[in-house]
Amino acid sequence: MAPGVCAEPFGVYVHVPFCATRCGYCDFNTYTAGELGGATGPDAWARAARTEVALAASTVVAGPLQTVFVGGGTPTLLDPALLAGVLGDVRDAFGAATEVTVEANPETVTPALLDALLAMGVTRLSLGMQSAVPHVLAALDRVHTPGRAVEAARLARAHGFGEVSLDLIYGGPGESDEDWRRSVETALGAGPTHVSAYALIVEDGTALGRQVSRGEVAAPDDDVLAGRYELADALLTAAGLPWYEVSNWGSPCRHNLAYWRSHDWWGIGPGAHSHVAGTRWLNVRHPATYAARLADGVSPAQGRELLTAAQREDERVLLGIRLAEGLPAAGLPGLDELVGDGLLERRPDRHGERVVLTPRGRLLADAVVRALLP
Numbered sequence: 098m099a100p101g102v103c104a105e106p107f108g109v110y111v112h113v114p115f116c117a118t119r120c121g122y123c124d125f126n127t128y129t130a131g132e133l134g135g136a137t138g139p140d141a142w143a144r145a146a147r148t149e150v151a152l153a154a155s156t157v158v159a160g161p162l163q164t165v166f167v168g169g170g171t172p173t174l175l176d177p178a179l180l181a182g183v184l185g186d187v188r189d190a191f192g193a194a195t196e197v198t199v200e201a202n203p204e205t206v207t208p209a210l211l212d213a214l215l216a217m218g219v220t221r222l223s224l225g226m227q228s229a230v231p232h233v234l235a236a237l238d239r240v241h242t243p244g245r246a247v248e249a250a251r252l253a254r255a256h257g258f259g260e261v262s263l264d265l266i267y268g269g270p271g272e273s274d275e276d277w278r279r280s281v282e283t284a285l286g287a288g289p290t291h292v293s294a295y296a297l298i299v300e301d302g303t304a305l306g307r308q309v310s311r312g313e314v315a316a317p318d319d320d321v322l323a324g325r326y327e328l329a330d331a332l333l334t335a336a337g338l339p340w341y342e343v344s345n346w347g348s349p350c351r352h353n354l355a356y357w358r359s360h361d362w363w364g365i366g367p368g369a370h371s372h373v374a375g376t377r378w379l380n381v382r383h384p385a386t387y388a389a390r391l392a393d394g395v396s397p398a399q400g401r402e403l404l405t406a407a408q409r410e411d412e413r414v415l416l417g418i419r420l421a422e423g424l425p426a427a428g429l430p431g432l433d434e435l436v437g438d439g440l441l442e443r444r445p446d447r448h449g450e451r452v453v454l455t456p457r458g459r460l461l462a463d464a465v466v467r468a469l470l471p
């Protein structure tokens with residue numbers, strides 16, 4: 098790839114593809130030790146990731162690095178020294194980021210882990226809580242108790258993490274409206290600065306997908322999901338965490354905000370996506386293939402695509418309309434109808450006018466996107 102100059106702000110995503118066990122609903126690119134069969138473990142992953150950081154540094158002329166996001170998988174399964182090595186190389190290559198997020202599974206959080214994360218410059222912890230109700234957690238195959246996520250969030254705040262986020266899932270098998278209310282209220286009781294609430298997606302190829310197709314578990318109902326979204330929005334807003342993206346409330350994650358604003362980022366790790374200077378690509382998915390490529394001096398990227406102006410414009414609309422800041426109205430098709438249907442509202446702006454999803458529009462965001470794209 099020819100050297101690229103990134104638009105500012107520039108972000109780095111680091112993908113850690115390991116989990117202790119696999120949750121039945123999850124189709125992320127992650128592997129248990131049993132699935133890898135000793136093929137490529139954390140040490141080889143870290144060596145390869147550090148080689149890819151060097152590749153990124155030699156390829157991209159980036160502005161100051163703004164954000165780093167370490168996601169997974171379960172980044173906190175790693176020996177912290179491995180993560181510190183990768184993050185140290187990112188800092189040496191691109192400068193210190195102002196926001197460094199690490200995703201953590203609640204059962205992995207200990208005072209020693211939090212100390213290690215703070216020492217390597219992590220500023221934001223994102224905990225996968227999912228639910229506060231034991232039978233819902235069990236149906237989602239989560240291995241932590243309901244109290245563990247709350248305890249981990251409080252511990253992180255007490256340790257000095259200025260930003261702590263909790264991920265919740267609604268519409269899990271057997272979940273009632275009251276269960277969902279309890280999950281949101283319990284999450285708020287932990288004092289997070291940010292909450293993500295996702296409707297359960299039944300992914301093909303997962304254990305949950307197979308249970309649903311065999312008729313053993315009912316797929317989440319759209320009306321039920323809409324009611325749970327509205328309840329979450331009301332509770333989170335009342336608690337001082339306003340929405341800033343359709344599924345996110347509170348003090349924004351600046352890394353994801355940059356992604357929704359179509360800024361540039363380099364994704365390090367197996368299966369990671371990148372978007373740099375108008376080109377996007379996807380790394381090979383399997384950790385063994387990823388490590389082998391980098392060990393041989395070969396780029397792990399595949400499916401490289403130079404985006405056309407039309408594709409870039411579609412992405413700007415597709416991603417930007419999800420944000421509470423909305424999009425400039427100029428040039429967007431079909432606005433009168435979308436405003437008339439109560440899906441979008443017009444807001445004056447110092448440069449003209451913007452359009453923003455209404456509460457009903459947020460429930461039907463995918464339909465709004467389809468109407469806005471040519």
Ligand SMILES: C[S@@+](CC[C@H](N)C(=O)[O-])C[C@H]1O[C@@H](n2cnc3c(N)ncnc32)[C@H](O)[C@@H]1O
Pocket residue numbers: 122123124125168169170171200201202224225226227264265266295296297298299300
């Ligand atoms: C892939 S996980 C990685 C972080 C960490 N391993 C965990 O489980 O919290 C990131 C988040 O994606 C969300 N997620 C994953 N699969 C999902 C699905 N099928 N439907 C809805 N949300 C999902 C969960 O809320 C989870 O916290």
Ligand code: SF4
Pocket residue numbers: 115116118119120123124125127169170171202225
């Ligand atoms: S949801 Fe998180 S812990 Fe569960 S399999 Fe996916 S990445 Fe791993």
